Amino acid sequence: MTFIDILRDHLDEFNAHYEQQITSSMQQAIFAMLSCRTNTERTSQWACQSCPHHADFPLSCGHRSCPQCQHNTTEDWLAKQQAKLLPVEYYMVTFTLPFELRVIAKHQPETIYQAMFTVAASVLKDFAKNSKQLGGEIGFTGVLHTHNRRRDYHPHIHFIIPAGSFNKDKRQWHKSKGKYLFNSFNLAKVWRARLLEKLTDELNCKLPEAIPKKWVVDCQHVGKGLPALKYLSRYLYRGVLPDRNIISNIDGHVSFEYQNSQTGTTEIRTLPTVKFLYQILQHVLPKGLRRVRDYGLLQGSCRKLRLQIQLMLAVAGAVFPIIAEVKKVVAIRSCPCCQQPMKFMGVHGKKHARLTSFIMQKTREPNATV
Template sequence: MKFIDILRDHLDAFNQAYEQQITTTMRQAIYAMISCRTNTQRVSQWACQSCTHTADFPLSCGHRSCPQCQHNTTIDWLNKQQAKLLPVEYYMVTFTLPFELRVIAKHQPELLYQAMFSVAASILKDFAHNSKSLGGEIGFTGVLHTHSRRRDYHPHLHFIIPAGSFNKDKKQWQKSRGKYLFNAFNLATVWRARLLECLTKKLDITLPAAIPKKWVVDCQHVGTGLPALKYLSRYLYRGVLPDKNIISVTDGQVSFKYQDSQSQTTKIRTLSTVKFIWLVLQHVLPKGLRRVRDYGLLSGNFCKLRQQIQLMLVVAGALPQVVGSPLVEEAKRIAAIRPCPCCQQPMTFMGIYLNRRPTSLTVTT
């Protein structure tokens, strides 16, 4: 059973139960998903080059919350990030929003998510600037995740960071020394102070009475950066819960599997269909919000400098990521493949038709 099927079958009950909590953005996502691949007036035409079979398919909605869309977007992002990979060690830094502030995030998500990005990025830049082993220009990519593995509301930011910096004056790459990049406890202390200051003084947001003194920031080594990129790509453009994780829908109950973060074992969670729909839809992001952001050396403004750094590191003896890397192979695996139902050979996209009249006949292979 697909999430969209569950949503379509139980939409009336969901609207009745959560009428006061459904936002305009959520309603737009719902409309997009239930219309996905059902509009027969807009179709893509495919033809098999091995036989004479042709077929028309309704277009996907393209919404970033839709679990059956955005295959190519994920591939494009993986390829772009692979091109930015440096042949150095990488770290993953995770900034978590405490439970007490999540009610603010639910009611003012755009303001709070933007504040989380700006504050966390400023902290990483300042820690790098003050680091004895760095001190130069660094680069990192940040990704917003709003859920835990159980799909509960749990906003946090992941940043993947190459372990080194570029000294503009010396025009040299400076490798980070030591077993860790930054002290996680110090990061957490500054994360708490700066985010609270931003919310109260800049955004004039009233904070809840009880705010924990200890916040959570994690900083861990992730090897070459490839495992972190693959992890971050899982939930970027294809919804919160893959359809393959939905196990059963019986007697008004939905069961889905997830991997427990503590035991690393697969567990089952069961909810009523209405609560399950809400569990997923509460993670719909505000329209226009960028959930992936590049900073410093990994931003678009540093493209030429980044290529120079990659060349410098290759000449110095580091091994670059080659075209046949596991990242590219993973992208190929994720790619949507439309086999011919007659001979099982790949079909070729022939164009888009509106009202059964061709608007494009550009052939792509």
């Protein structure tokens, strides 16, 4: 049982129950997922090189919320981030939107998420400039997550930060020492003040009366950067719940498993089927919104400078992490007639595919003319 199977079987009931909450982005995601590998308007065409057999196969939808797609996209992103790793300690700083503001985020997701990125990045840059340990330009990567492990709506941004800075005037890399980067309580105070100011003064958002005085920002030492990057890559492009985590769909209820972040144990959550569908689809992001962003030294435009820093560290004797080669996944299909490999012939539209099939059939016939 997959998420798409459940969605297809209960779509009418879902639409009737959540008609007012379904956004255009959710509608687009639903259409894409239900069309994934079933829509024959565009197909990939394959031909056997050992016998006359040929076949067309529907394409994947490619939507970032689809649990069947984007595996290669995730691997490509992870490979690019690994190439940026430095032989230093890393920290993960997490900025969380308080519960009282999540209603606004649901109604204005693009506005709120963009504001979260802008404000959180400015806080980190200013803290780095004023830090005695850093005092220069830093680099960091931010990833937006909209859920916790129970898949409740819980917008937050994880930032992965290498513990070091670059002094452009002296052309020197300054390595941060110890297991401390920034004070979490001070980060939270500035995060709260700046985000509320941006929402009210710049974006004219109407805020609720009861806003907590204490917000949550977590700053943790995570050792080397690769484990943290792998953690962040889990939910980037393949939906928020892997199909393997869905364990049952019985009597109008769906059960899925998740790992409790506090105890590390695997737990099971059961929801009515329609509520389960909304629990997952509410995390579909607005079209065009970037959920992953690089800042400072980790931006694409700083590649040359980043290579210079890596060279400096290598000359100084630093040991760089060994990066495993990412193997490209090559699509392979075997011929059902002779079991020999089939050759990919291209992607075609429906009319073009029928015409090509007709031509291939005719050209295999003796004395045929087209």
